[in-house]
Amino acid sequence: xxxxxxxxxxxxxxxxxxxxxxxxxxxxxxxxxxxxxxxxxxxxxxxxxxxxxxxxxxxxxxxxxxxxxxxxxxxxxxxxxxxxxxxxxxxxxxxxxxxxxxxxxxxxxxx
Amino acid sequence: xxxxxxxxxxxxxxxxxxxxxxxxxxxxxxxxxxxxxxxxxxxxxxxxxxxxxxxxxxxxxxxxxxxxxxxxxxxxxxxxxxxxxxxxxxxxxxxxxxxxxxxxxxxxxxxx
Numbered sequence: 001x002x003x004x005x006x007x008x009x010x011x012x013x014x015x016x017x018x019x020x021x022x023x024x025x026x027x028x029x030x031x032x033x034x035x036x037x038x039x040x041x042x043x044x045x046x047x048x049x050x051x052x053x054x055x056x057x058x059x060x061x062x063x064x065x066x067x068x069x070x071x072x073x074x075x076x077x078x079x080x081x082x083x084x085x086x087x088x089x090x091x092x093x094x095x096x097x098x099x100x101x102x103x104x105x106x107x108x109x110x111x
Numbered sequence: 112x113x114x115x116x117x118x119x120x121x122x123x124x125x126x127x128x129x130x131x132x133x134x135x136x137x138x139x140x141x142x143x144x145x146x147x148x149x150x151x152x153x154x155x156x157x158x159x160x161x162x163x164x165x166x167x168x169x170x171x172x173x174x175x176x177x178x179x180x181x182x183x184x185x186x187x188x189x190x191x192x193x194x195x196x197x198x199x200x201x202x203x204x205x206x207x208x209x210x211x212x213x214x215x216x217x218x219x220x221x222x223x
Binding site for chain 2: 004009031033040041042043045048050056090092097099100101102103104105107
């Protein structure tokens, strides 16, 4: 089974901090994704990556950046955290046209 | 870009009753369709997928879905629900393999 691991289940940070969310997958998947999930809004794509060092903006990239230095790892960075970035963050990976596999999510609170 | 509509944000249903969760998508080009389930404080788990072939797709936990190309729909059904089916359900569409579009979710509550 594919395993997608997110480094933290719960995280509390302060406004202005630089925040790193890490995601690792173990199946050599080409494509990796970061979403945020908010009630009533479903999943919104922040960034995705289709190869090492390659990235594409999603629907809501403002305030975020990403890094993919190795195929298995995709990091989401909040450059200067703000309270409106309090949310559930989900990482996913896939290959070809197969369905995405998701991590358990990181519930991030910015105080 | 695709859009995915889940018309029902909340669906209450009594235990052992049938349920249908509706999903419509915007484009009639070739697409790949998915239903996911999310339990509280967890990630999304794949219920079933349509990639090609038979339009009736069977998934885990007794769920099934029917792909209707003319109506651009992919409704999820279960003939008899259980308390443990209480969760959030998401429909997703992909046309390219590296872009997935999700509906806003349907919260299914099974009433004892």
